[in-house]
Amino acid sequence: xxxxxxATKIIIPAIGIxxxxxxxxxxxxxxxxxxxxxxxxxxxxxxxxxNQLNDSKLKDISGEYGYAAIIRKKGLTKDExxxxxxxxxxxxxxxxxxxxxxxxxxxxxxxxxxxxxxxxNNIIYKRTILTITSILYYISSIMLFIPIFYQPFRDxxxxxxxxxxxxxxxxxxxxxxxxxxxxxxxxxLNKLSKLYRAEKLIKNSTxxx
Numbered sequence: 001x002x003x004x005x006x007a008t009k010i011i012i013p014a015i016g017i018x019x020x021x022x023x024x025x026x027x028x029x030x031x032x033x034x035x036x037x038x039x040x041x042x043x044x045x046x047x048x049x050x051n052q053l054n055d056s057k058l059k060d061i062s063g064e065y066g067y068a069a070i071i072r073k074k075g076l077t078k079d080e081x082x083x084x085x086x087x088x089x090x091x092x093x094x095x096x097x098x099x100x101x102x103x104x105x106x107x108x109x110x111x112x113x114x115x116x117x118x119x120x121n122n123i124i125y126k127r128t129i130l131t132i133t134s135i136l137y138y139i140s141s142i143m144l145f146i147p148i149f150y151q152p153f154r155d156x157x158x159x160x161x162x163x164x165x166x167x168x169x170x171x172x173x174x175x176x177x178x179x180x181x182x183x184x185x186x187x188x189l190n191k192l193s194k195l196y197r198a199e200k201l202i203k204n205s206t207x208x209x
Contacts, residue, residue: 039069070094073101079108086111087205100198112205115198130195137188143181146174 043065050058067081071094076084083106087093097104097113105116119125142149153159162170 033072035072036069039065039072043069072098076106077108080106083108083111089204093201093204096197096201100194100201103194103198104201113198113201115202126195130192133188133191133195136184137192140181140184140188143177144185146177146181 043062046058046065047062050056050062064078067085068076071081071084084090084094084097103116103120104113106112107114115121120129150159150162154163162173165173
């Protein structure tokens with residue numbers, strides 16, 4: 001396997017997967033920015049129109065668009081937006097909610113966050129998911145920094161097999177493992193971060209008795 005084969009068969013496809021994953025996050029950021037701009041403009045427009053027409057209903061609509069601009073989230077009801085804005089720390093809460101909204105829904109009746117997937121209410125299920133994700137996180141960390149493990153495993157069975165490969169194959173396999181390690185590292189870290197923030201929001205929004 002020469003350098004061209006390594007690039008076309010291993011490196012480029014692996015990089016494509018990583019770029020696609022990063023692109024999804026960038027797309028999410030761009031979407032929230034666009035939602036803010038869209039609702040902010042509508043809020044200003046309806047407010048000016050309400051003043052021109054002296055229409056109180058348009059003024060209320062302007063306020064609703066303003067709330068939607070602050071939250072930057074589509075699909076929420078009026079009560080859900082108010083629940084989010086009436087948190088103890090709405091600024092931090094809104095930002096955290098944006099990060100982990102895949103795992104949360106807003107309970108209007110109880111005025112708090114709850115798990116979107118009810119299985120997470122089961123502590124065994126939740127801990128199992130966290131444990132598996134953490135294991136994958138550490139494995140991906142090892143994959144990402146695989147070169148530093150070459151020397152300790154140099155005389156092992158795997159190390160001997162690796163040394164018997166051509167230089168190009170050694171480089172190709174190492175890059176392949178590192179790139180996929182980076183991909184899974186980002187994915188698992190992102191999942192752990194979302195679950196941690198979701199659990200924090202649920203805890204902070206639950207009334208203490």
